[in-house]
Structure formats: structure tokens, C-alpha cells
Amino acid sequence: MTTQPDVRPDAASPVDGPDTVEAATGTPEVPQPYAELGLRDDEYDRIRQILGRRPTQSELAMYSIMWSEHCSYKSSKVHLRQFSEKAPPSDRLLAGIGENAGVIRISDNLAVTFKVESHNHPSFVEPYQGAATGVGGIVRDILAMGARPVAVMDPLRFGAADHEDTARVLPGVVAGVGGYGNSLGLPNIGGEVVFDPCYQGNPLVNALCLGVLPADRLQNKAAAGAGNIVVLMGAKTGRDGIGGVSVLASATFDAGSAKRRPSVQVGDPFTEKLLIEACLELYDAQLVVGIQDLGGAGLTCALTETAAAAGTGMRVWLERVPLREQSMEPQEILASESQERMLLIVAPDRLEAVLKTADKWGVLATAIGEVTPASPDGQPGRLLITWNGHTVVDVPPGSLADDGPVYARPMREPSDLILIQADRAETLPRPANPDALRETVLRMIASPNLCDRTWVTEQYDRYVLGNTVLAQPEDSGVIRIDEQSGLGVALSVDGNGRYARLDPYQGARLALAESYRNVAVTGARPIAVTNCLNFGSPEDPGVMWQFAEAVRGLADGCAELGIPVTGGNVSFYNQTGSVAIHPTPVVGVLGVLDDVAQRVPMGFSRPTHPDGDAIFLLGE
Amino acid sequence: MTARVGVVTFPGSLDDGDAARAVRLAGGEAVRLWHADPDLHGVDAVVLPGGFSYGDYLRCGAIARFAPVMESIAAAAAGGLPVLGICNGFQILCEAHLLPGALTRNQHLHFRNRDQVLRIESPATAWTNTFAAGQEILIPVKNGEGCYVADERTLDELEATGRVVARYVGGNPNGSLRDIAGITNAAGNVVGLMPHPEHAVEALTGPSLDGLGFFTSILKHLAGAPA
Amino acid sequence: MARVVVDVMLKPEILDPQGQAVVNALPRLGVDDVSSVRIGRRIEIEFVGEADLDRAREIADKLLANPVIEDFEVRLAETEEVRP
Amino acid sequence: MARVVVDVMLKPEILDPQGQAVVNALPRLGVDDVSSVRIGRRIEIEFVGEADLDRAREIADKLLANPVIEDFEVRLAETEEVRP
Numbered sequence A: 001m002t003t004q005p006d007v008r009p010d011a012a013s014p015v016d017g018p019d020t021v022e023a024a025t026g027t028p029e030v031p032q033p034y035a036e037l038g039l040r041d042d043e044y045d046r047i048r049q050i051l052g053r054r055p056t057q058s059e060l061a062m063y064s065i066m067w068s069e070h071c072s073y074k075s076s077k078v079h080l081r082q083f084s085e086k087a088p089p090s091d092r093l094l095a096g097i098g099e100n101a102g103v104i105r106i107s108d109n110l111a112v113t114f115k116v117e118s119h120n121h122p123s124f125v126e127p128y129q130g131a132a133t134g135v136g137g138i139v140r141d142i143l144a145m146g147a148r149p150v151a152v153m154d155p156l157r158f159g160a161a162d163h164e165d166t167a168r169v170l171p172g173v174v175a176g177v178g179g180y181g182n183s184l185g186l187p188n189i190g191g192e193v194v195f196d197p198c199y200q201g202n203p204l205v206n207a208l209c210l211g212v213l214p215a216d217r218l219q220n221k222a223a224a225g226a227g228n229i230v231v232l233m234g235a236k237t238g239r240d241g242i243g244g245v246s247v248l249a250s251a252t253f254d255a256g257s258a259k260r261r262p263s264v265q266v267g268d269p270f271t272e273k274l275l276i277e278a279c280l281e282l283y284d285a286q287l288v289v290g291i292q293d294l295g296g297a298g299l300t301c302a303l304t305e306t307a308a309a310a311g312t313g314m315r316v317w318l319e320r321v322p323l324r325e326q327s328m329e330p331q332e333i334l335a336s337e338s339q340e341r342m343l344l345i346v347a348p349d350r351l352e353a354v355l356k357t358a359d360k361w362g363v364l365a366t367a368i369g370e371v372t373p374a375s376p377d378g379q380p381g382r383l384l385i386t387w388n389g390h391t392v393v394d395v396p397p398g399s400l401a402d403d404g405p406v407y408a409r410p411m412r413e414p415s416d417l418i419l420i421q422a423d424r425a426e427t428l429p430r431p432a433n434p435d436a437l438r439e440t441v442l443r444m445i446a447s448p449n450l451c452d453r454t455w456v457t458e459q460y461d462r463y464v465l466g467n468t469v470l471a472q473p474e475d476s477g478v479i480r481i482d483e484q485s486g487l488g489v490a491l492s493v494d495g496n497g498r499y500a501r502l503d504p505y506q507g508a509r510l511a512l513a514e515s516y517r518n519v520a521v522t523g524a525r526p527i528a529v530t531n532c533l534n535f536g537s538p539e540d541p542g543v544m545w546q547f548a549e550a551v552r553g554l555a556d557g558c559a560e561l562g563i564p565v566t567g568g569n570v571s572f573y574n575q576t577g578s579v580a581i582h583p584t585p586v587v588g589v590l591g592v593l594d595d596v597a598q599r600v601p602m603g604f605s606r607p608t609h610p611d612g613d614a615i616f617l618l619g620e
Numbered sequence B: 001m002t003a004r005v006g007v008v009t010f011p012g013s014l015d016d017g018d019a020a021r022a023v024r025l026a027g028g029e030a031v032r033l034w035h036a037d038p039d040l041h042g043v044d045a046v047v048l049p050g051g052f053s054y055g056d057y058l059r060c061g062a063i064a065r066f067a068p069v070m071e072s073i074a075a076a077a078a079g080g081l082p083v084l085g086i087c088n089g090f091q092i093l094c095e096a097h098l099l100p101g102a103l104t105r106n107q108h109l110h111f112r113n114r115d116q117v118l119r120i121e122s123p124a125t126a127w128t129n130t131f132a133a134g135q136e137i138l139i140p141v142k143n144g145e146g147c148y149v150a151d152e153r154t155l156d157e158l159e160a161t162g163r164v165v166a167r168y169v170g171g172n173p174n175g176s177l178r179d180i181a182g183i184t185n186a187a188g189n190v191v192g193l194m195p196h197p198e199h200a201v202e203a204l205t206g207p208s209l210d211g212l213g214f215f216t217s218i219l220k221h222l223a224g225a226p227a
Numbered sequence C, D: 001m002a003r004v005v006v007d008v009m010l011k012p013e014i015l016d017p018q019g020q021a022v023v024n025a026l027p028r029l030g031v032d033d034v035s036s037v038r039i040g041r042r043i044e045i046e047f048v049g050e051a052d053l054d055r056a057r058e059i060a061d062k063l064l065a066n067p068v069i070e071d072f073e074v075r076l077a078e079t080e081e082v083r084p
Ligand SMILES: Nc1ncnc2c1ncn2[C@@H]1O[C@H](COP(=O)(O)OP(=O)(O)O)[C@@H](O)[C@H]1O
Pocket: A070, A071, A080, A083, A096, A097, A098, A099, A100, A101, A102, A141, A295, A531, A532, A533, A565, A566, A567, A568, A569, A570
């Protein structure tokens, strides 16, 4: 690649060469496509205010990504606070909301971490890769906490079982979940497959990962220690999922570059497997100071979050990032969602050992920058990024990572709710005689939502790692954590969009209660909750009301049961036109078993014994 | 002296820990071998475990075959070293031409994981001598490319010389020709098996304890072998 | 016999983990002058009567290639490509 | 840029379940004049310097194809096949 000396007469123009801080300062009036990037007028004004000038193209790309709903939680933040505020005190919680995933101590020296995340939209566009990279993403979240990923679960929702879109999406999603998880060697221990026409254009592909770590191996993302080296490890960076940022190219470059449209992320589970082994070896040898996975917002998110978490600054040489395509622009490199990458903060005297470990596992690792001190006046440091000698980014990292916009969006109970609630089950005809009852039972067990799930779950490896004590079709998956003591955990994920549509507050509580019961019946003690909140557009006051009610219900339910929400994910904009999906809070509960040999499976234990099993009904 | 059984880790191996556990539970000592290290560290036998070596991109086992450790294993196997390839290990043994035939995409095109009944056809190998001929066992299968194929002549020869080690019973999970689940070489020291005995070694985590037989067999074989 | 060949390749900007794995393996075979390997599918379609390129293109578009990540090309099999 | 194409196809006597699945799906697209579909791999190898057909043949024989079940052909990419 040739580096042009900056001698062009119009070096200040963003149209020609990279848009630099210098150019941005000199050309305040250049119109910028911020609206196309999803930023509002007032948001753009605030960026200019923060920077004291217009943002460069790269900076604009970064703000548009970090201030998006997906990254900033701008519509949900004010509600999600309840999870912390109402949570019972817990001395088990080693890391909670705000980290990549919550970490819960389960013995003197062992901890587990778990989290559920959505990959809904990508899975509709490209079912196999969307689902595969959904699994890959949540696994990296778990890995970033210092844990070895040990199991996955996949709550899935599709449109009507006989709809042609379902026929297109479902096989790909299931193959993708299996293809990625199986190749990583992670047993799949449960999930959901739900059909409802409301998910026709918006299938829900949520993925949960469980990880285990020695409590003292907990990692964090802070880029502490000026002088430490910033290392990018894993796959090369390509034009994956660049999304809206491509408008920067099309808006300011000629038509020749129009074909640089965003592209679907393709997962490479083999590289991820190597990344896992390399990271675990680095943790055990105490070679990293901080670590962060690269997810939806790529380098932008990892650089700003690690720096902001430590209050430090960072100096990055962007041309050092290994690229799959040499022609990538700085803003594309910063926005790329290429999979299977991690950002490490490494002390200079450990760099060689880190690179050696990466090499042993055959993964690329490249020093791309260094941590710089906070400013002498106590203010946090700045993130300074150059590209072939041009300064393309100079921002306070916290302004991207922590201080994004926060909205209290208008909420209104949906006008049809009263009608829906009035249509009560008691008014439905009931089977009146044994034949009708028999027919109803047969219809139910043959229905797509209740029938056997083996056709899905047999595409998943449940045995790998040799610690799967219970998996499908049990109520909970149970994983042995400690082979010596038998210590283990039980996990269940549940949700019911129809209940939540009728009453989002109760629907969220029901999902929690169901998941809690599923864990409890195995004999485990429930101790922690994760959740994935799948909703329509937050700009619709009806949806926003559903969201607020669901969060309130889940937070209240957790307070009543005495277990904390330790993490989760919000997925908005699941809607086709103006029609949103049913509000679908998916709740995961984790419980502990002191000895997994004591677990209670759901089948009768002595079906062929002459005395059989006695059957009791507990509750009302 | 406890027998030392090597378990190879390739990049992308997944069931290596499980294979090592199975060796231990059977009473042997598991020795971890690394793909890039040609030194077999004096092991008495080798297990090539399941997984997706090198991502199983291109063809399963195609790239693993060229790992430095495989050169040593191929040479030692020719000299009689017992080698068991499970799933991906079986694929690697075929790609390395230590076993005849090839493993191709499951006929139904899906990855399939289920508990599977097998019939042991040949107890006359280093890895199956504790089973009875015709004994039926239950162990997991899990593969996407487990369909065994070879030309008719090879298949006939395998049958005629007692080299079909195990067959699927009660349903063929992947379309393997003649329901073949495992085969051996002419000497009986190299065995390839598609299903996973290492996942049937503990009552808590497997469908049976039948898988242990493969690992007790190798220990028995080694105990009887001249030092 | 009328045979049409459809070549399906990943779009150039899409990651090709398979090709990458092969490139990484080549040095062990003593090959060090290969800069890139891309792996796609070659599909041979046999028509009962005349080869129908338009028909083949439609099949490729709907069934054989995933237009989100792949490009394809359709052509008549050259004679030497037609094996007995 | 020197590109060699290696086409790897299953031997005719080996069952190709993927191709079969495509054949079975065709009537649903209204296609009924296809008698067979075979799916193989198309591998594009880029050499640093000159295209080396012998080298490519060796790579194909050792790594890209499994002679037990597959045949392969090696050829220089035609110019129109070379994308920018
Ligand atoms: N529904 C939720 N419940 C609890 N915590 C949540 C929820 N949604 C998001 N969070 C928390 O907010 C933080 C940011 O979430 P997210 O952006 O998903 O993290 P990541 O950067 O790993 O994608 C995480 O700690 C996450 O656990």
C-alpha cells in the first residue's frame, strides 16, 4: 500500500484522502450525512459541541455506531436501572450489569458467567451465518470475562410453521447454531423453538453461553496503565457488516466505490476455537491487563470502552490493523464487524510472551497502539487514532462509550389491549366428551409448538466436554463444573410472547417464574438471572410501554424471588412496517447443584418396576 | 506399570479431554500429544480424538493428515503401534491412507447426534478384545460427515477378512455403506470408529458405560503384549 | 447430453475460512508461492434435452447460490469437460 | 496475477446426496427437464509469481482432492474468469 505524502492542494477536503482532524477544523461547513447514519440533529450538534469542531468521517462513523440504540441503550437505559436498584444484595456477584457478562461465585474458588444475546435481524437476512455469528458473539463475551465457555443454549422463535419464510429461515438458523457451536466443542443443553405468525418477518435468534472460571482469573476490560500495549488478536479485518457507515463512502466518494456495500458477517468457528484456547492460556499465565471482545461495533466499541473504563487515553496506528482487503478506509476499519477478534491490553514486557502464545495457537496478534495517560488535570485521556500519518480521530473515549444520549421515550398503553384482555379463555368452547378431549390432546401434542424437538436438537452436539448431565428434552440443562466434587449448575431459558402481549408485566414475571421452576425442579438452587428483551420499535409509544412494563415485571419478580439480574441484552426494532412482534422477554435462570449426581430428571425413574413411582401434585 | 495412551490435540480437536478422561477411567495414563510435535513421548498407543481439526474445512481430516505428529504416528502404526481414530480421528486415518475408504457427507445432509446401537463384529483388534463377537452396545454418534464409502472390492475384502469392527444396528445414522461404523487395518492395530465411545464412560453423563470397553481393551492388549 | 456448469464463489469481500485454512496448510507441503486460495462450488447440471442456460441461471439464483454472500457464473460445459 | 482453477468432483460412482437434494427440489421450481446435478468444489489458487500448473496439480493430488472418492482437473483461469 502506498502512503501519499500530504501535498495535495485540497488536503483539507474530505472528498480526497482521509478526512483528518486538521481538515475538520478547517472546514466546519462541510455537510455530513449524519442523518443517513441514524443520528438526530441534536445528537449531531452535541458531537460538534463535544469536539469543538465538526467530526471527521471516522469520528462520525464512531459516534453513529456507539450512539445507536444497539450500543448505547439510549431508549432502555432509564428502565434497566431497576434491575440494579431492586436487586437483592448478593455476595456472590463478582461482576454485574455493565460488564460483558455477569459473574457469579459458586464455590470458594469457582465462578460461572452466563448471558443471553440476540442476533435477530442478521439471522433473517442470512439465516446460517446470522445464527452462527450470534453464537460466536456471545461466546466471546463469556471468554472476555476470563471464563472457558462450556455450554450454549438457543431460544428461537419463527413465524408460522407452514410459512415459506419459516422454511427458508429455520433450517439455516438451526444449522448455523449447530455448525458454530458444534465446531467450538460446546454442548448445546437447551433452548426453545416457538412458532407464531408475529415472528414471520422478525424471527428471534437468541443465544446463551455459559462459562466457568477460577474466581481469581476474572478479567476486566479496563485499558489500565499508560505505556501498556494495545493488541488486536484473531481474524483479519474485512468489510463485514459495515452497515450504515458505507453511506460515508457513497455520500462523499464517486459512483466507482458504490459497490462497497456492507456485507454479511461470515463466521469462522475454527478461528474462534483457537482464540479461546489462546486467551485462556494468556489468562492463566497472567499476561493480559485488560481484554474486550469485538462485537457489533468492532474496534470502535473495543477501543472506546477499554479506554473509558480506565479513564486513560489511547494512541492507535490504524494502518497496523491486519486487513483482508487493502483498500479499506479508516472509517471502515473502525466500523468493521469482522468476527473472531479480541482486543488485549498488555504490559510491554509481556508483549513477546503474548505474541508467542498467539503464534502457538496459530492466531494473528498485532500491536496496534498503546495506552496513554489521563490528562494531568485529572480529566480522562483522549483516543487518538492515526492512519498513515493522518490524524483521523481525536476524541474523549467516554463520550462514545458512556455518555451517549439517553431518552425517556413516550409510553402509552396499546389501545387494543383492553379488547385483547376482554377476549378471555373462559369463553372458548371446551371439549365436552371423551372423544373431543382425546381429539384435543392429539391435536395439541402434534402442534408445532408442543411436538417433539428432536429434529432440531439432534443437530446439536450435547456430549462434547463430557460434563452434560441433563440436556434436551429436560426442563433445564445441567452441567458438571467440578469433576471431583460434583459441583454443577442448571440453566433454563423461557419466554412467552403471547402472555406478554396480554400483559407485559405479568408476562415477564411468568417467564421468570417458569425458568426459575425449571431450574428448581432439577434440584438446583436458583441464584442468578439473565435476559434478552425482544421488542418492536421504541419510537412507538405502545411498544415502549410494553417494554417498560416487562422490565418492571422482571425486576419486581427478581426482587420477590431474591435473585439478581446479572446481565442481558435489549433487541428493539423487531417489526415489519408498523406491526411489532409480541413483546418477548426471554429469561434465563441459573442455579447451583452441590452435587450433580443428586439432580432429578423429569422422566419416571422406575417405569418398569412393579411398585412403580408414586405421583403427587404439589400446589393449587 | 500403567499403560501410557497418547491423545493428540490438533487445532480444532474437541473431544481430546474426553478421550483422556476415558483412558484414565479405564485405568490407563493419558499423555497429551501436540500436533506440531513429532515426538510421541514413548506412548504405548494413540487416540486421535473427535472434533473439527483445522476447522474441517476442505475435507474432514484432509489438513490434519499433514501435521508433524501424524508422520510419526503413521510410521509407528506401520510398526504395530495401536491407534484408535474416533470420528474426526477416523477421517484423519482414512485421509492418511492408514485405513481404506473415505467418510463423506451424511446422506441426509444434517449433523446428527443420537444414542446409537452398534454391533461389535470383530473383537479381534487391539481396541475391541474385551467385547464378544455380535455383542450390541449403546454409544453416542455425532457427526456431519460420517457416511463411510469405499469401492465394492474394498468393502468385500473388509468383510471377508473380518475387518469390519462395528456396524450400526436399528437405523443407520448417516448412510454408511453396509452400515459400517468402524473398520480396522489388516494387522488389527489401527481402528477407525465413527461413534464416540469416550462419551459413554460414566453413568452420569453418557447413555451407558459401553464405551469403556474400547479403552479397557487397549489396556488388556498392552498388558498381554511382549514388552 | 447437455451439461451446464454453474460456478458459485463467495463474493470477494466475504471471508473464506476454507480457503484461508488451505493457504495456511500449504507451507507444510513445501508450497510457499501461493498468495490466496478461494474455495467455491462447481455444479454440473445435466438437462434431459437441450441445455437451457436461462433455466440454469434461474436454478442457480434461486437454489444453488446465496446471493447475499455469493456470486455465480453459468456456462455450457466445454466438450473436454464432459466426462463420459 | 496468475490464477489456476482446480475443479474437484466426486467420482461418478460415488453418491452425491447434495446434488440429489437439488434434483429433488427442482420440480418445486417448475423445472422438470434436469436429469442430474452433481456438486463439487471449485478452487481458485493465486500464485505470487507465475501460475505453476504442475505445482497446482501436486497440491490438488495431495490436499485438495481425495483420490478415493474424487477426480480433479487443473487449468489456467481463462481471462474472463479472472475478476479484478
Ligand atoms: N435486558 C438487560 N438486562 C440486564 N442487563 C442488561 C440488559 N440489556 C443489557 N444489559 C447490560 O448492559 C450492558 C451492555 O450490554 P451490551 O451492549 O449487550 O454488552 P456487549 O457490549 O457485551 O454487547 C451489559 O452489561 C448487559 O449485561
